[in-house]
Amino acid sequence: MATYPTSDPLLVIIDPAARRTDGESVRIAKDVLSAGAATKVCLPEGPEEFARALARRGSRRPVVVGDDRALLRAVTLLHRRRELAGCVLSVVPVGGALALARSLGVPTGPVASARAVLDGCVRRLDLLVDDSDGVVLGALRIPPLVPPPADPAVLGAGAHRDWLRTCQSLVRTLVARPPRTAAEAQAGTGPARLRVEVDGVTLVDLDQPVEAVSVVPGARGVAAVEVRPLSGPGAELSPLLAEGRAVTVSGAHYRYRADAVVSGPVRTRTWTVREGAWGLVVPAAG
Template sequence: MATYPTADQLLVVIDPVARRTDGESVRIAKDVLSAGAASTKVCLPEGPEEFARVLARRGSRRPVVIGDDLTLLRAVSLLHRRRELAGCALSMVPVGVTLSLARSLGVPIGAVAAARAVLEGAERRLDLLVDDSDGVVLGALRIPPLTPPEDPTEAEAGAEGARPWLRTCQSLVRTLVPPRPSRITSAPPSPGPARLRVEVDGDTLVDLDQPVETVSVVPGGSGSAAVEVRPLSVGAEAAPLLARGRRVTVSGADFRYRADSAVSGPVRRRTWTVWEGALGLTLPVG
């Protein structure tokens, strides 16, 4: 892992929703970053196009995004489509309601801790899943899509009164705006079993004649993905089918899937490939 001196030059990109929902955390993060870096340029984009322009014109500055999981996904997707991830270490200060992805990747939750990790942390290379439409998955892929579990950050904020209602409504609105062009919908309620063919590195793990309840694919961190298929159980619970591989293809009747926080589809066939070490993310040392 590459470590960074505190004399780094930073480009701090603050998501507009983060500014509106938790301006105090944003202010604290800016103060810590400005005090610790040799030079800090702060940008306040008002929309996706301006967000993309700011990242594209970052020059030699190390980008730091302040926002929620969707902000991180948008930044990674933009850098991936420009084929600039290999030479760019991305940093994040999580601010918002939906932070489960950031937490799962090891980013500290809390403005001070996350900002200090930006200054004192190290670049860790993480695997990505990239599909055949150039979409990226950082955390997990699931078929059929389910509504994501409640984020603990929201539960902790519940005592603040009316403010969480505003945060929740804004977060729900944001889920309708995709970080990349895609057919994004809300998850269908109570999905039933599906008939899908799941192939891992060319070998069939399950075929169309066996209904399945869920399929999940998670980057494994070693150039391969962990694949789990849960067959439809009748009576006793069926044992999950497990496999690891670099390339996963799912095909069958029209299906939707949840990639991180976005629901896409319907599609009849999609292939995901592991890109080993594609994302450089600044995380705490140790």
């Protein structure tokens, strides 16, 4: 990682969702950034203004104040303008969905993340790019993960959630699951029949139902692929693991979750690793 010059002027793009959900964190971040560098603050009202602000950044270093979707939007825009390789991004995570930023090494507190913008280091990261020019920063999942209901009247306390998960796991090992229904297929849940190929080699084919597929960009120009076959009665099948530069998933219409966005349905899609394709400012080591 390389230290980034703190003297560069900043273009601080504050996502509208961040302003609505946590105005205090936005104010703190703006104060810290303004105290440490020459800043121009932009307050876009929607995706089009967000895109225009980023396109007109000039020599200013862009800083996105927002959640994972705002970060993903910025990377996608720069990728499609073919400007991603030459533009180092910074992010101050503000909002409800911050798991991606955290996984990439960015602090989620407004003071710590703003200070990292000013005196952090650039980390070059791999990127997954699909054949429709979409990007994946953190993880790709098929089917999309659906968060569990959070109603305490239904689930009770945390111990009750643990008990429920344990019972569900036990039932899965004792009872054969029925074929996926039409409703499950439409929702992108339940078992699926997919062909997964890694660098042209078939990892699993259509004759083996699968519970889940995950693809994560690594740090060496390859993607880590995990396929979980559907377990039979009383059986636990080991996950199938592989690494490669290109991953193709095909089969019946399926949906997938790339970072914070659910896409599809599609019949086939190929994701290719771009090594060191983008730079993100993170705290300096030590």
